[in-house]
Each structure stands twice: as structure tokens, then as C-alpha cells.
Amino acid sequence: MARINNRIRRLRFDHDEMTQEELAQRAGCTRQTIIALEQGKYVPSIELAFRIARAFGVSLEEVFKYEEQKK
């Protein structure tokens, strides 16, 4: 099994407590998608993942982390 974790919530607070709405506007998605991402209930497409990373001005790996879980 594999899981993709993200640091979106952490990064928002590190960027002057950027609101979910603001991030959504910068990344070109809805606030509900940001909420789902932060709750780990949605895995974005590569394109959206890049747009979110770009909104924070960091690399993709600094936002998303791929973790392989062994059973």
C-alpha cells in the first residue's frame, strides 16, 4: 500500500497564515478541494500538485510526500 501525504496546512501557516480560499485561488481550485487535501481525503492530479507547490514557491517534494507502507 502507498499513501501520499502533504504539508499544505503547515505551509499555509508558514506563509503568513494563508487562508484556504487564498490558496485555492492561487492554485486554481475550490476551497473544498483544499479542505479535502488537508484532510487527506483527496489526492490531486500532477498538474494541481504543481500549481499548489508553485503557490507556495516551493518544490513539489516539499509539499507532497509519497510513503510506501509495508503490510
Add this chain to the structure above:
Amino acid sequence: MAPLQKRAWWGLAIGFVFAIAFVLVFILMGGIDTFDADQTFRIIIDVLWVGGLVANLIIVNLALRKPGMVDERDRMILDRAPRIQWIAVVFTLAAWVIALNEVYRSTDLIPAVYLYVMFMSVLIVSTLAQCLGILISYWRANRNG
């Protein structure tokens, strides 16, 4: 609540109002026999179901073409909605087939006007089920991801 989700709630509410109005007018004005014989009655019913469909089209579908209304997650949810729509349509058709078959079995003759009524009912159910499918898909996505 996502814009698409809001639209689906509105679409469902307006769809229900039109559907109830449709059924009430149909029953109060005399049912299937009057519908078959009276052209004014048919026009009233036509206006109701076409009006309902156009309202739904404007509320749910056309409004979503505005930029920023839907993103990739919304599109994924939209893609799941037709499953519910398909099930609703199949069950509606099954109900019609069973009911008509049982009622008219002895005569071996089903009045042609039922084709029209079946078509209208399937369109109404399909439209309502589309909105319901979107709402259920959102509920599932928010619950399970």
C-alpha cells in the same frame, strides 16, 4: 459547500417542485384519458416538463461553464454521478414495464399515450437523479475520500 454542490441542491429542489407540480396537474386535470384526448392539457404538461428541464439545464449545467466554478475534484464527482442516474432510469423503466404489463395483460394492448408519459417520467427522474448523484458523490468523497 462547493459551487457545484450548491447548484445540485438548487437543481434538486427546483426539480422536485416541477415534478410534484407535474404529477398534481396530471392527476387533478383528469389523468391519462384526459391527457390523451385534450390538447390543452397536453400543452400544459409539456410546458411543465420542458420548463423543468430547461431550469435544471440553466442551474446545473450552463452555470458550471463559468470559469472557476468547477475544478478537477468536482469533475471527478460529476463523472461518478451518472451511475446513480443510470440506476434511477433503469428502475423507473422497470416499474413502468411491470405496471403496464400487469394492468393491460388481459387486453394485449397498451395505449400508445403511455410511451409519451414514460418518456416524460424518465426524463424527470433522470434530471433529479443527476442532482442526487452529484450530492451523493460529494457525500461519499467527503466521507471516504
